[in-house]
Amino acid sequence: MRIQYLGELIIISLFLVALIVAAVFKRKKYFERTATSLFNVLISIIVPLAGNTLVVTSSYDYLASSGYMLMLLGDCFVCYNLLIFIMDYCGFRFRHSPVQFIAITVLGAVTLSIILNPFFGHIFGMEQVYFSDGSYYYALIPHWGMLLSFSLIQSLFVLMIAILIDKCLKISSAYHERYVVIMIAMLTCMAFLFFVFARNSINRTLIGYVISGFLLYVFTFIYKPLFIRRRLADAVVENHTDGIIFYDTDANALYANDRAYTILNIKSGNPDKCTDKLLEIMGGADLGADFDIATKYKDEGKELTYLRINHRLMKDKRDKEVGSFFSIHDDTEQVNLNAKRKYLSTHDELTGLSNRFSFEEQVNDLLEANPETPFYMIVSDINDFKMINDIYGREKADQILKKMGKDLELFSHAGSAICRWRGDIFCAFAKKEEIELSAIEKIIKDAWANSDIISSPIVIHIGVFETSLKDKNESITVSGMIDRAQLAIAGIKNDFNRCIAIYDDKLREDKLWEQQITSELTGAIAGGQIIPYLQPQYAANGRLEGGEVLVRWNHPTEGLLSPFKFIPIFEKNGLIATIDAFIWEEACKILANWAKKTDGHEKLNLSINISPKDFYFLDIYKVITSLVEKYNVSPHHLHLEITESSVMNNANEHIKAINNLREYGFTVEMDDFGSGYSSLNMLKDMPVDILKIDMVFLGKTADYKKSKIILNSIVNMANNLDMPQITEGVETKEQFDMLKSMGCKLFQGYFFSKPVPLEEFEKLPLVWE
Structure with missing residues (x-):
């Protein structure tokens, strides 16, 4: 009988050794904590196995007692390593965790109790049991301590099962199997632990350990790379964004994922219907070969x-066919997206018109296809569109842009090209013979006259440039054509009565002239080409009071330029501030030179002009005061001429600057009163000392008598306000006598002298006769 038991132990030992050897090789391949902890579990089974072997082979009671103690201590060792394995297998931290504390406390108490058994005998005792052949062994007699220790160890197995259940609750059901099997292994250990109470010499608990070790080995090293892989492969197919249909070697449909039913618009779960629909879409197919097809279909509705x-x-x-599969990718979204991208690459998203890149191609194609045909490049501009956008918001601005695009389509033909060039600039390119400019003007005026998009009137200007491939200069690009049409618009930008302007060479020449003198200005100032001219101002008694400092350009190729050739340009681009600052300094130099004389010139005043743009580009107070200080000039002799329009924009700040200049000692003159839209309100609010009345006031009217009465009233009113007047533009003796009789005190105009260089001005008589 003893030999039979030894045979059982040898079989268990061999099986355990095989598991340990296999685990060693797997451990080298899988460098992870689970592999190590499983190896430790298998190694720990050796301890109770060794104890049981000692019990079976021993004929002495002390050796049998030692074997039973080793066996029970081995159970504790196996339980501890199983707990570590379970924690690692579930991906939980064991070290310094509450589970580790519980395990050490429980197993420590059980271990200590087992060690103390020789002294107290509370765990187990032994009795001699004889075999039929007359041999005997020492059977274990459990005491109360054994029941307590057994219960504590079983509680740890319950804890392990609880950990596995907790893991299952946190993961996908696809992974439950690998944890359920481990639970079964733990339940097996719990069941076989009851064999400790049997009085057999061989502890059948070892069989439970080995069975559990085998299950742990399989689900640690084999199940994960094989079964998990299959599960994941199934999940990939089921959740794939493409439709998948599998077939056997006889082309029978075995399976179709949900995506296949969705793409093919089939509700039934029969994969054969997917095959029928697919073959219908493809127009038949050979399922015995590999192929790729791009196609489209349309279900009703x-x-x-x-x-x-x-x-x-x-x-x-072995290269044997096992079946086939269809992969069906729904390309609809990508095709539509590509179509949208292609559309947006050639069209404006807001209006649906061609964009500038597509428009350029269309224009060039039209010119090449019709080389002898004259075309119109028609460009529209919405006046003050940025201000409209700021005041009324983007939504209203977009409505205006959409309407502008539709209006262009009204006078375009099949052979025309239309685009939104940028911002509020729209273009149309059409054959001249198909376009009536008067019809365009009527369409635009009618379309926008009663527009209710915004409460303010919307003004549209149209620029037209004529071209043909025959006459086209190769350097003129589509962009150049549009620029020339915009030049035409610039000429009528402030004319609300005109809607259309046609480009001509004069516009181009004007633009080139503007570019030329703009680039030459800095060199002209440095080279002494910009020079001051003075126009004298006489009192009613004939005494010379001073003069107005004006600017002239002595151009090296164009000769002496009238201010009208360059001043409006510089007022538009802001360079007027550069010229004004230069002339102001020249005036201060003249006054400084006169101050050294004693021939009467030291008493004269000079008036300098301050442009509206100067308020934006210069710190006027700082510039002018620094000049009079630099040249030691009395501010009393330097008069500052301003216009009402220069002050009315940002009135508070500009009036403050003027008041500061008056406090410094400068005399401020209101220029051009009567030449524009001057208001009487200006006389009340603006800080001025002298009023300059323009004789153009009389020349612009058909009712001379009425204008004369108004002029007389203005002079009287200014006198009543103790505000001296200078009447400029006096050209005849009759005008002088009339103004003198009205009470005017100072005069300026061609009747006395035209603007002259400084040398000629200084030769003028100090008293005019």
């Missing part, structure tokens, strides 16, 4: 669906 269909044969490792 549905949009077009674009598909990419791939069919592949599947073979095993």
